[in-house]
Amino acid sequence: MRKLDIKDVEDIALGAALLGAGGGGDPYIGKLVAMGAIKEKGPVTMLDPEEVADDAVIVAIAMMGAPTVLAEKAVGKSEYDTLNQTMTQYLGEKISAIIPIEAGGVNSMLPIAASAKLGIPLVDADGMGRAFPELQMVTFTIGGIDACPMALTDEKGNNVVFNAIDNKWTEELARAVTMSCGGAVSVALYPMTGAQLKKYGVKNIITRSQMLGKAIRTVKECGEDKTPEEHFLEFTQGYKLFKGKIKDVLRETRGAFNFGKVMLEGIGEYKGQEAFVEFQNENLLANVNGEILATVPDLICLVDAETFSPVTTDALKYGKRVYVVGLQCFEMWRTEKGIELTGPRYFGCDTDYIPVEERCKGGAANV
Amino acid sequence: MRKLDIKDVEDIALGAALLGAGGGGDPYIGKLVAMGAIKEKGPVTMLDPEEVADDAVIVAIAMMGAPTVLAEKAVGKSEYDTLNQTMTQYLGEKISAIIPIEAGGVNSMLPIAASAKLGIPLVDADGMGRAFPELQMVTFTIGGIDACPMALTDEKGNNVVFNAIDNKWTEELARAVTMSCGGAVSVALYPMTGAQLKKYGVKNIITRSQMLGKAIRTVKECGEDKTPEEHFLEFTQGYKLFKGKIKDVLRETRGAFNFGKVMLEGIGEYKGQEAFVEFQNENLLANVNGEILATVPDLICLVDAETFSPVTTDALKYGKRVYVVGLQCFEMWRTEKGIELTGPRYFGCDTDYIPVEERCKGGAANV
Numbered sequence: 001m002r003k004l005d006i007k008d009v010e011d012i013a014l015g016a017a018l019l020g021a022g023g024g025g026d027p028y029i030g031k032l033v034a035m036g037a038i039k040e041k042g043p044v045t046m047l048d049p050e051e052v053a054d055d056a057v058i059v060a061i062a063m064m065g066a067p068t069v070l071a072e073k074a075v076g077k078s079e080y081d082t083l084n085q086t087m088t089q090y091l092g093e094k095i096s097a098i099i100p101i102e103a104g105g106v107n108s109m110l111p112i113a114a115s116a117k118l119g120i121p122l123v124d125a126d127g128m129g130r131a132f133p134e135l136q137m138v139t140f141t142i143g144g145i146d147a148c149p150m151a152l153t154d155e156k157g158n159n160v161v162f163n164a165i166d167n168k169w170t171e172e173l174a175r176a177v178t179m180s181c182g183g184a185v186s187v188a189l190y191p192m193t194g195a196q197l198k199k200y201g202v203k204n205i206i207t208r209s210q211m212l213g214k215a216i217r218t219v220k221e222c223g224e225d226k227t228p229e230e231h232f233l234e235f236t237q238g239y240k241l242f243k244g245k246i247k248d249v250l251r252e253t254r255g256a257f258n259f260g261k262v263m264l265e266g267i268g269e270y271k272g273q274e275a276f277v278e279f280q281n282e283n284l285l286a287n288v289n290g291e292i293l294a295t296v297p298d299l300i301c302l303v304d305a306e307t308f309s310p311v312t313t314d315a316l317k318y319g320k321r322v323y324v325v326g327l328q329c330f331e332m333w334r335t336e337k338g339i340e341l342t343g344p345r346y347f348g349c350d351t352d353y354i355p356v357e358e359r360c361k362g363g364a365a366n367v
Numbered sequence: 368m369r370k371l372d373i374k375d376v377e378d379i380a381l382g383a384a385l386l387g388a389g390g391g392g393d394p395y396i397g398k399l400v401a402m403g404a405i406k407e408k409g410p411v412t413m414l415d416p417e418e419v420a421d422d423a424v425i426v427a428i429a430m431m432g433a434p435t436v437l438a439e440k441a442v443g444k445s446e447y448d449t450l451n452q453t454m455t456q457y458l459g460e461k462i463s464a465i466i467p468i469e470a471g472g473v474n475s476m477l478p479i480a481a482s483a484k485l486g487i488p489l490v491d492a493d494g495m496g497r498a499f500p501e502l503q504m505v506t507f508t509i510g511g512i513d514a515c516p517m518a519l520t521d522e523k524g525n526n527v528v529f530n531a532i533d534n535k536w537t538e539e540l541a542r543a544v545t546m547s548c549g550g551a552v553s554v555a556l557y558p559m560t561g562a563q564l565k566k567y568g569v570k571n572i573i574t575r576s577q578m579l580g581k582a583i584r585t586v587k588e589c590g591e592d593k594t595p596e597e598h599f600l601e602f603t604q605g606y607k608l609f610k611g612k613i614k615d616v617l618r619e620t621r622g623a624f625n626f627g628k629v630m631l632e633g634i635g636e637y638k639g640q641e642a643f644v645e646f647q648n649e650n651l652l653a654n655v656n657g658e659i660l661a662t663v664p665d666l667i668c669l670v671d672a673e674t675f676s677p678v679t680t681d682a683l684k685y686g687k688r689v690y691v692v693g694l695q696c697f698e699m700w701r702t703e704k705g706i707e708l709t710g711p712r713y714f715g716c717d718t719d720y721i722p723v724e725e726r727c728k729g730g731a732a733n734v
Contacts, residue, residue: 158536163526173527176543 024104391471
């Protein structure tokens with residue numbers, strides 16, 4: 001158990017935005033919400049997963065919708081109270097602790113805010129170890145845990161409870177309501193026991209985010225024996241896939257998702273070469289010189305070529321210089337069921353899943 | 368109190384289809400469902416509104432969605448059980464009685480089926496006295512009664528509970544889920560007390576449907592002193608707006624609604640004249656020779672020129688010969704709030720509401 005204070009939030013937001021793999025929203029907005037809540041209510045208690053009782057009632061808290069819409073909507077004061085009340089009423093039990101559903105600029109931060117506001121501890125675990133665009137894409141689905149009952153509320157006060165037949169249907173129905181509510185809502189879902197969380201959750205992901213964030217923030221304090229680039233690839237255990245300048249971004253908002261493709265022209269040692277990255281909220285596939293170097297569920301991260309700060313898909317701009325880096329996903333995503341849920345074919349990419357470290361053999365650098 | 372048996376259902380379906388004003392779905396399908404349930408469980412107990420205790424808990428049962436879609440979906444066995452359980456759990460009270468939300472071929476029938484299956488009595492009242500396309504268009508909204516908590520379930524077993532901020536938002540959110548579920552679902556909504564029902568409901572509408580149905584079925588047994596047409600206009604208290612042959616039907620399914628326009632060329636005494644009727648599930652506006660003769664909330668009914676059977680908007684076909692008849696709506700629809708909810712301007716028709724009897728002065732016949 002430890003306390004998360006305002007100073008912790010900064011690094012968690014930065015590291016989680018990297019794990020967001022292009023999605024998960026703007027870390028700046030998430031950060032403000034979490035910091036505001038801690039300022040008002042005091043530091044948040046974060047439990048290590050091993051400290052959670054087997055019969056504790058755990059619920060994931062998140063925002064659902066296109067992150068670009070969230071930026072235009074305030075996160076309401078009473079939304080977490082409503083979600084907590086609805087869930088408690090439905091489950092007939094008090095909620096013992098909250099978890100984030102994914103790592104990302106916004107959805108790593110909002111559970112901290114909810115924890116502060118509700119006075120309910122946070123657990124250092126989530127259901128993705130990265131960000132994904134659809135709610136059934138969690139390790140909990142692999143473990144057969146039901147997303148329902150799921151509570152949804154918007155800033156106007158609309159409140160909906162779902163009991164769908166499976167997690168894909170929960171996604172379908174909740175997405176429809178999310179769109180009707182203007183494209184971004186707050187949700188509580190995946191009620192589960194402490195035992196289930198310990199078995200299927202991605203453990204210590206908030207601590208990992210914080211360490212990554214700190215390392216990014218201090219990336220240039222790496223001594224003289226290595227370059228910041230080497231340092232970054234070392235602490236992220238990342239594969240350098242490309243370095244380039246954004247020459248075009250194609251975007252489309254469809255069904256409350258941000259779809260698109262970013263085109264890059266090589267700089268530095270990649271001069272004269274070309275790459276593109278496809279995304280649906282998160283980056284799905286990186287293609288360099290006609291060769292696929294990484295796909296979901298592995299993480300494809302764009303980071304600023306100077307500061308190594310993560311660049312989310314909504315912040316992609318012409319002329320920006322970025323690294324494209326591949327990170328290995330959580331091991332459960334590499335199982336048959338994991339690939340079925342989040343592999344490239346699910347997203348309409350015509351390729352099998354091949355782990356990033358195999359795709360990069362003899363090609364991209366992992367210093 | 369009286370019992371509704373299989374033989375009653377036939378006439379109720381026929382009369383309710385007339386009151387459906389073009390909408391409310393195919394009476395044949397509704398009838399089969401209601402008859403099947405009575406066959407299985409026995410006759411249904413129908414209470415007169417005055418027999419309902421002031422503190423009784425009443426819930427409306429309906430299908431939501433485009434009636435044309437319903438025809439392709441089976442009405443599941445367990446849907447009413449699910450709705451009853453969800454509502455009872457949410458309200459913390461047992462449901463004393465069921466009402467239809469509207470008059471129409473399907474939504475007059477399904478509450479009879481639900482009443483039979485659940486063993487819960489039906490009350491002889493509804494919230495429209497006709498059919499309307501959106502769920503906030505009920506006299507209960509005029510009375511300030513909340514549509515929520517509203518339960519929705521589909522034939523697959525998906526189950527959603529809405530607590531929206533107002534009845535228009537309930538419509539919006541439930542419509543989105545209805546579309547995601549394939550366009551037609553079962554719902555329980557407008558939980559209210561017996562006192563509220565007696566104050567704001569359209570009373571004795573099932574009995575009225577049955578009397579209209581019987582009169583249509585026996586329209587030609589009217590003796591020699593009048594024609595079937597005169598007889599029909601007398602017992603419906605209807606205004607004859609036109610008689611013609613369908614020469615074109617424009618249709619569009621949009622947002623789980625059936626939109627369209629039917630074009631008519633005059634026959635009999637209307638030879639050489641033209642008319643059209645616009646609809647959104649229900650008929651909205653009748654225009655004869657360039658003059659508007661009736662609009663919502665008054666009822667615009669198309670009936671077969673030979674049998675006087677109601678012709679729903681999904682059954683409009685080239686060459687069919689029909690009467691266009693206008694009926695006065697329930698008085699509460701003619702209030703300011705009623706016209707705001709269901710008047711022509713709400714549906715995008717550029718005209719004020721003028722009661723059908725005023726529009727027809729000196730024109731259309733009311734024998």
